[in-house]
Amino acid sequence: MTPVYKLSANSVKNGRTNYGSMLAGNTAYELPGDYQSISTVTVGSGGAANIELTSIPSTYTHLQLRCFLQANRATFGMGEFEMTVNGAGGTNYSRHGIVGYGSGGAGYWGNADAAYIYADRGLGTNTGGTYAALVIDILDYKDTNKYKTVRGIQGVDFNGLVGGYTGATNVFSGAYKSTSAITSIKFVSVYGNFTQYSQVALYGIKAA
Protein backbone atom coordinates (compact mmCIF):
# COMPACT_ATOMS: atom_id res chain seq x y z
CA MET A 1 0.00 0.00 0.00
CA THR A 2 1.15 3.52 -0.75
CA PRO A 3 2.09 5.14 2.56
CA VAL A 4 -0.19 7.78 4.03
CA TYR A 5 1.68 10.96 4.82
CA LYS A 6 0.71 13.31 7.60
CA LEU A 7 1.97 16.84 7.40
CA SER A 8 1.71 19.20 10.31
CA ALA A 9 3.34 22.29 11.64
CA ASN A 10 5.80 19.98 13.30
CA SER A 11 6.78 18.59 9.89
CA VAL A 12 8.69 21.77 9.12
CA LYS A 13 11.23 20.74 11.70
CA ASN A 14 10.86 16.97 11.85
CA GLY A 15 9.61 15.99 8.42
CA ARG A 16 6.44 14.11 7.53
CA THR A 17 4.99 11.22 9.47
CA ASN A 18 4.31 8.05 7.51
CA TYR A 19 1.44 5.66 8.23
CA GLY A 20 0.49 2.34 6.71
CA SER A 21 -3.27 2.95 6.74
CA MET A 22 -5.76 5.68 6.08
CA LEU A 23 -6.48 5.89 9.80
CA ALA A 24 -3.19 7.77 10.05
CA GLY A 25 -2.81 6.93 13.70
CA ASN A 26 -6.40 7.71 14.60
CA THR A 27 -8.82 5.28 16.25
CA ALA A 28 -11.32 3.65 13.89
CA TYR A 29 -14.91 4.87 14.23
CA GLU A 30 -17.08 2.46 16.18
CA LEU A 31 -20.84 2.40 15.87
CA PRO A 32 -22.64 3.49 19.01
CA GLY A 33 -24.54 0.94 21.09
CA ASP A 34 -24.08 -2.77 21.54
CA TYR A 35 -26.84 -3.92 19.18
CA GLN A 36 -25.61 -3.02 15.71
CA SER A 37 -26.84 -3.55 12.19
CA ILE A 38 -24.34 -5.66 10.20
CA SER A 39 -26.03 -6.05 6.82
CA THR A 40 -29.44 -6.23 5.19
CA VAL A 41 -30.62 -8.00 2.04
CA THR A 42 -33.88 -6.81 0.51
CA VAL A 43 -35.15 -8.66 -2.54
CA GLY A 44 -35.80 -6.54 -5.61
CA SER A 45 -38.48 -6.74 -8.26
CA GLY A 46 -36.88 -9.73 -9.98
CA GLY A 47 -37.19 -11.99 -6.93
CA ALA A 48 -34.41 -14.22 -5.61
CA ALA A 49 -33.93 -17.92 -5.10
CA ASN A 50 -31.62 -17.34 -2.14
CA ILE A 51 -30.82 -14.71 0.42
CA GLU A 52 -27.28 -14.88 1.70
CA LEU A 53 -25.25 -12.89 4.19
CA THR A 54 -21.52 -13.34 3.93
CA SER A 55 -18.32 -12.08 5.52
CA ILE A 56 -19.93 -11.87 8.94
CA PRO A 57 -17.43 -10.12 11.22
CA SER A 58 -16.22 -11.78 14.39
CA THR A 59 -16.56 -8.65 16.50
CA TYR A 60 -19.86 -9.58 18.17
CA THR A 61 -20.95 -12.15 20.74
CA HIS A 62 -24.37 -13.08 19.38
CA LEU A 63 -26.28 -12.57 16.15
CA GLN A 64 -29.92 -11.81 15.50
CA LEU A 65 -31.72 -12.18 12.20
CA ARG A 66 -34.95 -10.27 11.65
CA CYS A 67 -36.78 -11.56 8.60
CA PHE A 68 -39.82 -10.60 6.54
CA LEU A 69 -40.23 -13.31 3.90
CA GLN A 70 -42.56 -14.32 1.12
CA ALA A 71 -42.20 -16.83 -1.72
CA ASN A 72 -43.75 -16.95 -5.16
CA ARG A 73 -45.90 -20.09 -4.83
CA ALA A 74 -49.27 -20.94 -6.30
CA THR A 75 -52.14 -22.61 -4.45
CA PHE A 76 -50.68 -22.40 -0.95
CA GLY A 77 -50.46 -19.52 1.52
CA MET A 78 -47.24 -20.80 3.06
CA GLY A 79 -43.88 -21.84 1.75
CA GLU A 80 -40.79 -23.50 3.15
CA PHE A 81 -37.25 -22.28 3.67
CA GLU A 82 -33.93 -23.92 4.44
CA MET A 83 -31.43 -22.07 6.57
CA THR A 84 -27.78 -23.12 6.49
CA VAL A 85 -24.55 -21.60 7.70
CA ASN A 86 -21.04 -21.66 6.29
CA GLY A 87 -22.34 -23.52 3.25
CA ALA A 88 -22.71 -26.65 5.37
CA GLY A 89 -25.28 -29.32 4.53
CA GLY A 90 -25.23 -33.02 5.18
CA THR A 91 -26.30 -33.83 8.73
CA ASN A 92 -24.69 -30.82 10.31
CA TYR A 93 -27.85 -29.62 12.03
CA SER A 94 -30.46 -30.71 14.51
CA ARG A 95 -33.83 -28.96 14.74
CA HIS A 96 -37.11 -29.08 16.55
CA GLY A 97 -40.12 -26.92 17.22
CA ILE A 98 -43.74 -26.57 18.16
CA VAL A 99 -46.23 -25.27 15.62
CA GLY A 100 -49.80 -24.06 15.55
CA TYR A 101 -51.93 -23.63 12.45
CA GLY A 102 -54.96 -22.24 14.24
CA SER A 103 -57.02 -25.27 13.36
CA GLY A 104 -56.70 -27.31 16.51
CA GLY A 105 -53.76 -29.21 15.12
CA ALA A 106 -50.95 -27.80 17.29
CA GLY A 107 -48.04 -30.16 17.32
CA TYR A 108 -44.33 -30.61 17.31
CA TRP A 109 -41.62 -31.58 14.85
CA GLY A 110 -37.94 -32.40 15.04
CA ASN A 111 -34.90 -34.14 13.60
CA ALA A 112 -31.68 -35.03 15.37
CA ASP A 113 -29.74 -35.00 12.10
CA ALA A 114 -30.75 -32.63 9.34
CA ALA A 115 -29.33 -30.78 6.37
CA TYR A 116 -30.74 -27.40 7.42
CA ILE A 117 -32.69 -25.49 10.05
CA TYR A 118 -36.22 -24.34 9.33
CA ALA A 119 -39.63 -23.52 10.75
CA ASP A 120 -42.53 -25.66 9.55
CA ARG A 121 -44.35 -23.83 6.76
CA GLY A 122 -42.20 -20.86 7.64
CA LEU A 123 -42.79 -18.53 4.68
CA GLY A 124 -45.67 -16.46 3.42
CA THR A 125 -46.57 -16.59 -0.27
CA ASN A 126 -47.93 -14.22 -2.86
CA THR A 127 -50.99 -16.47 -3.04
CA GLY A 128 -51.74 -15.89 0.66
CA GLY A 129 -50.77 -12.23 0.28
CA THR A 130 -48.73 -11.90 3.46
CA TYR A 131 -45.13 -12.11 4.58
CA ALA A 132 -43.86 -14.35 7.36
CA ALA A 133 -42.05 -12.69 10.24
CA LEU A 134 -39.10 -14.41 11.90
CA VAL A 135 -36.76 -13.38 14.70
CA ILE A 136 -33.82 -15.78 14.97
CA ASP A 137 -31.01 -15.63 17.53
CA ILE A 138 -27.66 -17.36 17.08
CA LEU A 139 -25.80 -17.52 20.34
CA ASP A 140 -22.01 -17.42 20.64
CA TYR A 141 -21.70 -17.66 16.87
CA LYS A 142 -17.92 -17.28 16.78
CA ASP A 143 -17.03 -19.54 19.69
CA THR A 144 -14.79 -22.29 18.38
CA ASN A 145 -15.23 -24.40 21.50
CA LYS A 146 -18.89 -25.28 21.12
CA TYR A 147 -21.70 -26.16 18.74
CA LYS A 148 -23.92 -23.21 17.84
CA THR A 149 -27.43 -22.80 19.21
CA VAL A 150 -30.12 -21.27 17.03
CA ARG A 151 -33.49 -20.26 18.45
CA GLY A 152 -36.36 -18.52 16.76
CA ILE A 153 -39.96 -17.47 16.56
CA GLN A 154 -41.96 -17.35 13.35
CA GLY A 155 -45.46 -16.50 12.20
CA VAL A 156 -47.56 -16.00 9.09
CA ASP A 157 -51.31 -15.45 8.90
CA PHE A 158 -53.52 -14.82 5.87
CA ASN A 159 -57.03 -14.76 7.30
CA GLY A 160 -58.88 -17.71 5.98
CA LEU A 161 -58.11 -20.93 4.27
CA VAL A 162 -55.59 -20.92 1.49
CA GLY A 163 -54.47 -24.35 0.45
CA GLY A 164 -56.15 -25.78 3.55
CA TYR A 165 -54.42 -23.55 6.12
CA THR A 166 -54.95 -20.13 7.69
CA GLY A 167 -51.29 -19.70 8.61
CA ALA A 168 -48.69 -21.02 11.01
CA THR A 169 -46.68 -19.94 13.98
CA ASN A 170 -43.59 -21.78 15.22
CA VAL A 171 -41.35 -21.66 18.24
CA PHE A 172 -38.25 -23.42 17.07
CA SER A 173 -34.66 -24.21 17.91
CA GLY A 174 -31.74 -25.94 16.36
CA ALA A 175 -28.04 -26.56 16.51
CA TYR A 176 -25.27 -26.18 14.00
CA LYS A 177 -23.19 -29.17 15.01
CA SER A 178 -19.80 -27.64 14.39
CA THR A 179 -17.27 -25.70 16.42
CA SER A 180 -16.49 -23.48 13.43
CA ALA A 181 -17.24 -19.80 13.74
CA ILE A 182 -20.21 -18.77 11.63
CA THR A 183 -19.16 -16.50 8.80
CA SER A 184 -22.11 -16.81 6.41
CA ILE A 185 -25.85 -17.54 6.59
CA LYS A 186 -28.07 -18.57 3.67
CA PHE A 187 -31.83 -18.83 3.25
CA VAL A 188 -33.17 -20.87 0.35
CA SER A 189 -36.82 -20.83 -0.71
CA VAL A 190 -37.92 -24.39 -1.41
CA TYR A 191 -41.03 -23.59 -3.48
CA GLY A 192 -40.60 -20.63 -5.82
CA ASN A 193 -38.37 -17.64 -5.31
CA PHE A 194 -38.41 -15.03 -2.58
CA THR A 195 -40.57 -12.15 -3.75
CA GLN A 196 -39.89 -8.43 -3.83
CA TYR A 197 -39.66 -6.75 -0.41
CA SER A 198 -38.60 -9.97 1.28
CA GLN A 199 -35.86 -8.99 3.68
CA VAL A 200 -33.28 -10.49 5.99
CA ALA A 201 -31.57 -8.04 8.36
CA LEU A 202 -28.57 -9.24 10.37
CA TYR A 203 -27.65 -7.62 13.66
CA GLY A 204 -24.71 -8.18 16.00
CA ILE A 205 -24.90 -8.00 19.77
CA LYS A 206 -21.84 -7.23 21.85
CA ALA A 207 -21.18 -8.39 25.37
CA ALA A 208 -19.65 -6.18 28.03
Add this chain to the structure above:
Amino acid sequence: MAITYEPIATTTLGSAAATVTFSSISGSYTDLVLVDQAFGVASHYFVRVNSDTGSNYSVIVLLGVGSVVADQATNQTSGQISRSAASTNSPSGITHFMNYSNTTTYKTILSRGNVGNSIVIQYVNSWRSNSAITSIEVRPASGNFDTGSTFTLYGIKAA
Protein backbone atom coordinates in the same frame (compact mmCIF):
# COMPACT_ATOMS: atom_id res chain seq x y z
CA MET B 1 -25.18 8.50 14.14
CA ALA B 2 -28.34 7.09 15.78
CA ILE B 3 -28.09 3.80 17.60
CA THR B 4 -29.63 0.76 15.96
CA TYR B 5 -32.01 -0.33 18.73
CA GLU B 6 -33.47 2.86 20.07
CA PRO B 7 -36.10 3.51 22.74
CA ILE B 8 -38.88 5.67 21.33
CA ALA B 9 -41.21 6.08 24.31
CA THR B 10 -42.11 4.50 27.64
CA THR B 11 -45.38 4.60 29.51
CA THR B 12 -45.58 3.51 33.15
CA LEU B 13 -49.07 3.74 34.54
CA GLY B 14 -49.39 5.86 37.66
CA SER B 15 -53.06 4.96 37.76
CA ALA B 16 -55.28 2.43 36.05
CA ALA B 17 -55.90 3.10 32.37
CA ALA B 18 -58.13 1.65 29.69
CA THR B 19 -55.62 2.16 26.90
CA VAL B 20 -51.98 2.97 26.29
CA THR B 21 -51.20 4.73 23.03
CA PHE B 22 -48.03 5.50 21.12
CA SER B 23 -48.69 8.04 18.39
CA SER B 24 -46.81 10.02 15.77
CA ILE B 25 -44.43 7.08 15.28
CA SER B 26 -41.58 7.97 12.98
CA GLY B 27 -41.24 5.97 9.77
CA SER B 28 -37.45 6.02 9.98
CA TYR B 29 -37.01 2.56 11.51
CA THR B 30 -37.28 -0.91 9.97
CA ASP B 31 -39.11 -2.70 12.77
CA LEU B 32 -40.80 -1.69 16.01
CA VAL B 33 -40.62 -3.72 19.23
CA LEU B 34 -43.05 -3.28 22.10
CA VAL B 35 -41.86 -4.64 25.45
CA ASP B 36 -44.40 -4.63 28.21
CA GLN B 37 -45.61 -5.87 31.54
CA ALA B 38 -49.37 -5.55 31.62
CA PHE B 39 -50.94 -5.97 35.03
CA GLY B 40 -54.64 -6.66 35.32
CA VAL B 41 -57.10 -9.49 34.91
CA ALA B 42 -55.74 -12.71 33.51
CA SER B 43 -56.64 -12.41 29.85
CA HIS B 44 -55.35 -11.74 26.36
CA TYR B 45 -54.83 -8.11 25.52
CA PHE B 46 -55.06 -6.35 22.22
CA VAL B 47 -53.54 -3.86 19.86
CA ARG B 48 -55.02 -1.52 17.30
CA VAL B 49 -52.88 0.32 14.83
CA ASN B 50 -53.66 3.63 13.18
CA SER B 51 -56.99 3.69 15.08
CA ASP B 52 -58.29 0.98 12.76
CA THR B 53 -61.36 -0.58 14.39
CA GLY B 54 -62.40 -2.57 11.33
CA SER B 55 -62.26 -6.34 10.91
CA ASN B 56 -58.82 -6.01 9.42
CA TYR B 57 -56.90 -8.15 11.88
CA SER B 58 -56.48 -11.92 11.94
CA VAL B 59 -54.50 -13.92 14.45
CA ILE B 60 -53.16 -17.39 15.07
CA VAL B 61 -52.45 -18.24 18.69
CA LEU B 62 -50.24 -21.07 19.94
CA LEU B 63 -50.19 -21.66 23.66
CA GLY B 64 -48.94 -24.01 26.30
CA VAL B 65 -50.46 -24.17 29.75
CA GLY B 66 -49.72 -27.02 32.07
CA SER B 67 -49.85 -30.17 30.01
CA VAL B 68 -51.96 -28.63 27.28
CA VAL B 69 -50.84 -27.27 23.93
CA ALA B 70 -53.49 -25.58 21.84
CA ASP B 71 -53.92 -23.26 18.88
CA GLN B 72 -56.63 -21.00 17.55
CA ALA B 73 -57.28 -18.72 14.58
CA THR B 74 -59.70 -15.80 14.45
CA ASN B 75 -60.50 -12.70 12.43
CA GLN B 76 -61.27 -9.71 14.60
CA THR B 77 -61.28 -5.96 15.08
CA SER B 78 -58.00 -5.88 17.04
CA GLY B 79 -54.72 -7.72 17.03
CA GLN B 80 -54.01 -9.98 19.97
CA ILE B 81 -50.52 -9.74 21.42
CA SER B 82 -50.04 -11.02 24.95
CA ARG B 83 -51.50 -11.90 28.33
CA SER B 84 -52.11 -9.62 31.28
CA ALA B 85 -52.06 -10.94 34.82
CA ALA B 86 -51.65 -9.81 38.39
CA SER B 87 -48.23 -8.33 39.00
CA THR B 88 -47.38 -11.17 41.37
CA ASN B 89 -47.74 -13.61 38.48
CA SER B 90 -45.06 -11.92 36.37
CA PRO B 91 -46.66 -11.27 33.01
CA SER B 92 -44.51 -10.06 30.13
CA GLY B 93 -44.81 -9.52 26.44
CA ILE B 94 -42.57 -8.75 23.47
CA THR B 95 -44.24 -7.76 20.20
CA HIS B 96 -42.47 -7.26 16.89
CA PHE B 97 -44.05 -5.04 14.24
CA MET B 98 -42.04 -6.11 11.23
CA ASN B 99 -41.44 -3.71 8.31
CA TYR B 100 -44.08 -1.48 9.85
CA SER B 101 -43.45 1.46 7.52
CA ASN B 102 -43.56 -0.50 4.25
CA THR B 103 -46.46 0.92 2.20
CA THR B 104 -46.68 -1.97 -0.27
CA THR B 105 -47.31 -4.94 2.04
CA TYR B 106 -49.71 -6.07 4.72
CA LYS B 107 -48.19 -5.97 8.19
CA THR B 108 -47.14 -9.04 10.17
CA ILE B 109 -47.04 -8.66 13.95
CA LEU B 110 -45.30 -11.43 15.88
CA SER B 111 -45.40 -11.61 19.66
CA ARG B 112 -44.53 -13.75 22.66
CA GLY B 113 -46.36 -13.55 25.94
CA ASN B 114 -45.59 -15.22 29.20
CA VAL B 115 -47.18 -15.37 32.61
CA GLY B 116 -44.61 -16.74 35.00
CA ASN B 117 -46.90 -19.05 36.89
CA SER B 118 -49.18 -20.26 34.17
CA ILE B 119 -48.80 -19.86 30.42
CA VAL B 120 -46.52 -19.35 27.45
CA ILE B 121 -48.16 -18.08 24.32
CA GLN B 122 -47.23 -16.93 20.85
CA TYR B 123 -49.29 -14.89 18.43
CA VAL B 124 -48.97 -13.95 14.79
CA ASN B 125 -51.24 -11.20 13.59
CA SER B 126 -51.83 -9.91 10.11
CA TRP B 127 -53.05 -6.34 9.76
CA ARG B 128 -54.52 -6.20 6.29
CA SER B 129 -53.44 -2.76 5.24
CA ASN B 130 -50.59 -1.39 3.17
CA SER B 131 -50.45 1.77 5.28
CA ALA B 132 -47.42 2.50 7.38
CA ILE B 133 -48.09 2.11 11.09
CA THR B 134 -48.04 5.51 12.76
CA SER B 135 -49.87 4.78 16.01
CA ILE B 136 -50.24 1.80 18.31
CA GLU B 137 -52.97 1.47 20.92
CA VAL B 138 -52.82 -1.30 23.50
CA ARG B 139 -55.96 -2.25 25.39
CA PRO B 140 -57.04 -5.00 27.78
CA ALA B 141 -59.87 -7.41 27.04
CA SER B 142 -62.01 -5.46 29.49
CA GLY B 143 -61.59 -2.86 32.18
CA ASN B 144 -58.20 -1.30 32.74
CA PHE B 145 -54.52 -2.07 32.94
CA ASP B 146 -53.44 -1.72 36.58
CA THR B 147 -51.10 0.82 38.09
CA GLY B 148 -47.48 -0.06 37.54
CA SER B 149 -47.98 -1.60 34.10
CA THR B 150 -45.14 -0.60 31.76
CA PHE B 151 -44.98 -0.37 28.00
CA THR B 152 -41.84 0.58 26.07
CA LEU B 153 -41.66 1.04 22.32
CA TYR B 154 -38.33 0.58 20.53
CA GLY B 155 -37.30 1.22 16.96
CA ILE B 156 -34.79 -0.98 15.15
CA LYS B 157 -32.99 0.37 12.12
CA ALA B 158 -31.44 -1.98 9.59
CA ALA B 159 -28.37 -1.04 7.62
